[in-house]
Amino acid sequence: METKSTSSFTNLVDQSVCPGDVVLDLSKMINQTIKLGGGLRQDCDAISVMKAGRLRFSKPHKYWVENSQKRYVPYAEDSVLGIVVDSRSDNFLVDIKGPTLAFLPVLAFEGGTRRNIPRFEIGTLIYVRVIKANPGMNPELSCTDASGKAAEFGALKDGYMFECTTGQSRMLLSSPTCPVLDALGKKLSFEIAVGLNGRVWVDAASPHTTIVVANAIMNSETLSGAQQRIMVEKLLQRIQ
């Protein structure tokens, strides 16, 4: 019976799952310590799926459902691109494409004190880290990494920002480097920031290059790796 259950677990991992599918039976697991990621929920001894996608497993006991959507669900330690929509005395209100606006405390910057609060215009694009994302509360952001350094966070000036799905932004951030960025990087010089909330910022020396890079990334969403390289090569031939 346990062998049969084990084969059932293996069968569902990396498979497409639909909401309502039961993917784990806790009453039969020997080591009952598991970590549930996004898209799964517990109902007594059964773990069932909440979102359609692909069930993933990473050792030793982490399960999640990988899917692609336009709406972002904030999680702690995500790096996201936010747009400042308001500033209060102690917080900036930042839109990160989640269910609610996020709070960015005025002291959450490297070397931030009451005397040198940074000034952000409404509409500023900033690269921030989510530090708290509890249900029922507004997420809290920070412009520093865990050690307090600014690292790559902060305001992004100039450039061009466009939106894609969360699945595509995860693909752009995956390692090894995704084929479209690899192919573009060989020929063009540009700067890019990818947020896990489905926003991408591109900057280059000339607007022409920026537009080419942005269009290549937008077109690559439904292509496979080889197709992405071919698409980029055709695009670059056309502009030379």
Added chain:
Amino acid sequence: METDRPDGRTPNQLRPLVCSCSILHRSHGSASWAQGETKVLAAVYGPKAGTKKSENPEKASIEVIWKPKTGQIGKVEKEYEMILKRTLESICIRTIYPNTTTSVIVQVVHDDGALLPCAINAACAALVDAGIPLKHLAVAICCSVTDSGCIILDPTKDEEEKMKAFINLVFPNTIVSVLPEGSLQAGSEPMAHGIMTSITQGAMSVDDYLHCLERGRAASARLSEFVRKNIELKSTSEASKAG
């Protein structure tokens, strides 16, 4: 007794199903669902912050807006909105995003009979596309009873006008489970045999109603397969870019 149908279908045959997802750019999830000539376009926005005054802010609320093909919405459309809202509320997990509102806009593209089940199927597909947390999926089907007592699935508009009575049924989707057989049953019936919504029009005897349930369950199994294949197609196209 076999009934000849004008379009050549057998009594238990559904019209061809077509479903497309992610077709609208601005919405967070969208789906177009067609059954024969009947076609409905559903768009989902949200979850967005805030709830209406009459709603419970401790739970996520769902707002349904029905757009008819022509003219203004009347009493029939208001009833459809309410039915759709209750059905969607029963399949969504509403405790995850408290004090938010999810808007579902349903646009009728063409009405050739069995409009409400088509709209329910389109709205469920749009919710899946938007990534709204769901307990399970739902499939909707329309059965009708002729004057001679025959039961016909998925009637067209011409057939609807000749029917004595008809019923709209919504069932949960069949699920894949690693639990042993029988543990997900309520009593002696599998979970997928439960009825989420049942709306009848016209006079119908109890026997006819039970026969309609039987036919509806059998047809919902086919619809469930179609919905699952559609979701797998979407996941497969996503997996190809990850590879």
